[in-house]
Amino acid sequence: xxxxxxxxxxxxxxxxxxxxxxxxxxxxxxxxxxxxxxxxxxxxxxxxxxxxxxxxxxxxxxxxxxxxxxxxxxxxxxxxxxxxxxxxxxxxxxxxxxxxxxxxxxxxxx
Amino acid sequence: xxxxxxxxxxxxxxxxxxxxxxxxxxxxxxxxxxxxxxxxxxxxxxxxxxxxxxxxxxxxxxxxxxxxxxxxxxxxxxxxxxxxxxxxxxxxxxxxxxxxxxxxxxxxxxxxxxx
Numbered sequence: 001x002x003x004x005x006x007x008x009x010x011x012x013x014x015x016x017x018x019x020x021x022x023x024x025x026x027x028x029x030x031x032x033x034x035x036x037x038x039x040x041x042x043x044x045x046x047x048x049x050x051x052x053x054x055x056x057x058x059x060x061x062x063x064x065x066x067x068x069x070x071x072x073x074x075x076x077x078x079x080x081x082x083x084x085x086x087x088x089x090x091x092x093x094x095x096x097x098x099x100x101x102x103x104x105x106x107x108x109x110x
Numbered sequence: 111x112x113x114x115x116x117x118x119x120x121x122x123x124x125x126x127x128x129x130x131x132x133x134x135x136x137x138x139x140x141x142x143x144x145x146x147x148x149x150x151x152x153x154x155x156x157x158x159x160x161x162x163x164x165x166x167x168x169x170x171x172x173x174x175x176x177x178x179x180x181x182x183x184x185x186x187x188x189x190x191x192x193x194x195x196x197x198x199x200x201x202x203x204x205x206x207x208x209x210x211x212x213x214x215x216x217x218x219x220x221x222x223x224x225x
Contacts, residue, residue, distance in 0.1 A: 032211070043201055043216035044153070088153060097166060098143070098214070102152030 004091050006101035014109050019076040021104050023089030026070070033065055033072045034090040038103065044088055047074070079108045114217035116202050122223045128190040131220045133202030134183055143214060144177055144187050145201040153201070159185065192224045 003026040013019045021035075032051050036044035050056045050063040050072065062075040072091075076083055086103040115134040123129055135142045143158040157167040162179045170177070174193070179185040189196055199221050203214040 034213075043219055045216070046213040049213075098155055100145075100153040100155075 004089055004099045004101040006087075006089050006104045008102060009105040010107055011104055012107045012109055013079050015079060015081060017079050019079045019083065019106055019108070021074040021076075021087050021089075021106065023072045023074075023101055024070055025072070025089075025091045025099075027091070027093060028067075028070065029093050030067075030070075030091045032092045033063070034092070035061075035063060035074045036088040036090060036100075038086045038088055040085075047087075076106075079106075081108045081110050084108050114202055114204055114215055116200075116217035116220050118220060119218060120221050120223075122225065123192055124225050125193055126191040127224075128188065129192045129196075129222060129224075131187040131200050131202075131222070133185045133187070133217060135185070135202070135204030136206075136215055137183065139204035139206045139215070140182070141205045141207070142179060142185050143203040143205075144185070145203065145216075147199045147201060147219075148197075156187070189222075192222075194224045197222055197224050 005024045034049040035047045037047050038044045048058045048061055048063050050065045053065050053067050056063045060077045064073045084107050086105050088103045089101040091099050114136055117132045140161050144156040145153050146156055147153045154169055156169045157177045158165055159179045162182055175189055177187045199219045201219045202217045205212045205214045
C-alpha cells in the first residue's frame with residue numbers, strides 16, 4: 001500500500017507570513033510530485049509540480065523535494081487570505097498511478 | 111474549452127438504487143480518471159482510461175462499481191446497488207498525456223448522497 005501523508009491541520013498563519021506545508025511518501029520509486037489547492041466545495045487545481053531534488057519556485061510558491069528523506073514541502077510566502085484552502089500533495093510513480101494525501105487545511109488570518 | 115464536464119452536480123438517492131455519473135473530458139485529452147473524495151479517506155483513484163481503454167481499476171471498491179468509456183468524449187461511472195457508504199464527491203479528471211508530466215484537470219464533481 002503506497003502512502004502519502006500530510007498533517008491535516010488546520011494550519012493558521014497571519015497574513016503576510018510564510019506558510020509551510022509538508023508531505024511524506026512511502027514509495028522510493030516515486031518520480032514526480034504535485035501540489036494541488038482545493039477551495040471548499042470546489043475541485044482541486046494544480047499549483048506546481050517538482051521532479052528533481054531541491055527547490056522550485058513559482059511566484060510566491062516554492063516546492064522543496066528531498067528524495068532521500070521521502071519528503072516534499074510547499075512554502076507560501078506573503079500568505080494572503082485568498083490562500084486559505086486545503087492543499088493536497090500527490091505522488092506519481094512510473095506509469096500513471098497517482099496517490100493523493102488527505103490534505104492540509106490552511107487558514108490565513110487577516 | 112469548457113473544461114471537464116460532469117453531471118449531475120448533485121445526486122440524492124435511496125439505498126439499493128442504481129446511480130450513473132457522467133463525465134466529458136477536455137477534447138484532445140487521452141487520459142481520463144475517476145476519483146472519489148471523502149473526509150476520512152481523502153481523494154482516491156478509482157479507475158483510469160487511456161484512449162478509452164481501462165488501464166487500472168484496482169481502486170474500484172467492489173463489483174457494485176463499474177465504469178465505461180465508449181468514446182473519447184464520454185465516460186460513465188455506475189454504482190448498482192448503491193449503499194450509504196458510497197456517499198462522497200466523485201471527480202472526473204483528464205490529462206493530455208502521461209500523468210507524471212502533465213497536470214490533471216478536474217471536473218466540478220458530483221456530490222452523491224445515498225440515504
